[in-house]
Amino acid sequence: MHKITRTDAASSVVGLSDVHKSFGALKVLNGVSFEVNRGEVLVLIGRSGSGKSTALRCIDRFETIDSGEIVVCGHRVSDPKLDLRALRQDVGIVFQSYNLFPHLTIEENITLAPCSVKGISKAQAKEQARRVLAQVGLEDKLHQYPEQLSGGQQQRAAIARSLAMQPKVMLFDEVTSALDPELTGEVLKVIEALAADGMTMVMVTHEMGFAKGIANRVVFMHHGKVHETGPAAILTSPATPELAQFVGAGL
Amino acid sequence: MGGSLNANHLMFLGYGALWTIGLSLIGLLGGGIAGFIVALCRISPSRIVRLLSAGYVQLIQGTPLLVIMFLTYFGLPALGVTVSPLMAAGASLTIFVSAYLGEIWRGCFESVPKPQWEAAEGLALSRSQRMMKVILPQAIRIATPPTVGFMVQIIKNTSLASVVGFVELARSGQIINNSLFEPFLIYTIIAVIYFALCYPLSRFSHRLEMRGGPARIELEAA
Numbered sequence: 001m002h003k004i005t006r007t008d009a010a011s012s013v014v015g016l017s018d019v020h021k022s023f024g025a026l027k028v029l030n031g032v033s034f035e036v037n038r039g040e041v042l043v044l045i046g047r048s049g050s051g052k053s054t055a056l057r058c059i060d061r062f063e064t065i066d067s068g069e070i071v072v073c074g075h076r077v078s079d080p081k082l083d084l085r086a087l088r089q090d091v092g093i094v095f096q097s098y099n100l101f102p103h104l105t106i107e108e109n110i111t112l113a114p115c116s117v118k119g120i121s122k123a124q125a126k127e128q129a130r131r132v133l134a135q136v137g138l139e140d141k142l143h144q145y146p147e148q149l150s151g152g153q154q155q156r157a158a159i160a161r162s163l164a165m166q167p168k169v170m171l172f173d174e175v176t177s178a179l180d181p182e183l184t185g186e187v188l189k190v191i192e193a194l195a196a197d198g199m200t201m202v203m204v205t206h207e208m209g210f211a212k213g214i215a216n217r218v219v220f221m222h223h224g225k226v227h228e229t230g231p232a233a234i235l236t237s238p239a240t241p242e243l244a245q246f247v248g249a250g251l
Numbered sequence: 252m253g254g255s256l257n258a259n260h261l262m263f264l265g266y267g268a269l270w271t272i273g274l275s276l277i278g279l280l281g282g283g284i285a286g287f288i289v290a291l292c293r294i295s296p297s298r299i300v301r302l303l304s305a306g307y308v309q310l311i312q313g314t315p316l317l318v319i320m321f322l323t324y325f326g327l328p329a330l331g332v333t334v335s336p337l338m339a340a341g342a343s344l345t346i347f348v349s350a351y352l353g354e355i356w357r358g359c360f361e362s363v364p365k366p367q368w369e370a371a372e373g374l375a376l377s378r379s380q381r382m383m384k385v386i387l388p389q390a391i392r393i394a395t396p397p398t399v400g401f402m403v404q405i406i407k408n409t410s411l412a413s414v415v416g417f418v419e420l421a422r423s424g425q426i427i428n429n430s431l432f433e434p435f436l437i438y439t440i441i442a443v444i445y446f447a448l449c450y451p452l453s454r455f456s457h458r459l460e461m462r463g464g465p466a467r468i469e470l471e472a473a
Binding site for chain 2 (some may be wrong): 117
């Protein structure tokens, strides 16, 4: 599942160095650096407006950066001549609002990109759809439309859709923020299983308990900077007062 | 004096009504194809293309259809291109409709929620794949009611083709009136025929809107 295609720095999947980004006069990222190695789970936390979602979106070039460098699976994301579609074949992204295509069945949602982008056969794609849906526990929803599913099921289907492209790294942008606690649980379980399988992941989340359990590394963002970073343990014994206040308020 | 209204007159009116329908269909088809291209240009990634197409829309929407008809029918021959009334009327309507439908459809494309575009991008679909497989099917659902509604405008605007000598419903009414001198009666009949053509479309558009409503809300929530 995890083929290593590069020999140099083979373990670094995502690397940001000194990334700056402004929206007009508002400085959102102010020199952000972090690295994610293969098989690692990096959790981005911070207040609303701290820049964590923007940092995540920059990885998949949904935002362009002003300066600094981002390298993802060997792609220089900051390069204007970047092959965007090649980058996005290596990176899977799951959004807060699921964003399944409402006019397609779950199966069609999942097979669309593998068939049109990778050019695999319909039969192969359907076989794969069954497999990824089983992975997220939705094998019986193949022929339903998104609107017939609960929010948690839609989010799991969105994860399955991403998985079908066999990405090398998965990005999760507050994927449980629109869900109630029970539905959140079923989505988090799927993500945990992925982590256990060795998937490299970067996620923005407000679920501190979950972050503690899954993170290999936590990055706490504050005013567009990496304010504190370290293993999951920093969530229980923070070094800076800002993180202490944040986790205190978050629990 | 020309006597009274008889079956021949009514047949003549019916014939005019058929041309009104025919001209409307030409406008819808030609304007629809051109309007689709205009809509695509309006949301193009290229700034130049966006600006040019926006300029085209502004120009056409700021010009009375009547003037467009004059330009094609009287203006082009002055430049050495002869056009028949049908060609002039069809071309004018096509230009007119393309600007309006282009703008209506641009709005429909843009009202497909932004996250849908992003999700399609995130899956590495090419721009044309995103358009054809993700955005267009959703935009069509949104576009159907206003498009059917706009067909009413097309039908009514075909009456302007009478000024270039095209014998459609309004012009055939004029011709009959010239011999009968019964303007109130004849133009009432004309009005009733226009209404009979337009009203079902209005109702249909309204019904589509009612049916499309909940589906659109779901789209936005998704």
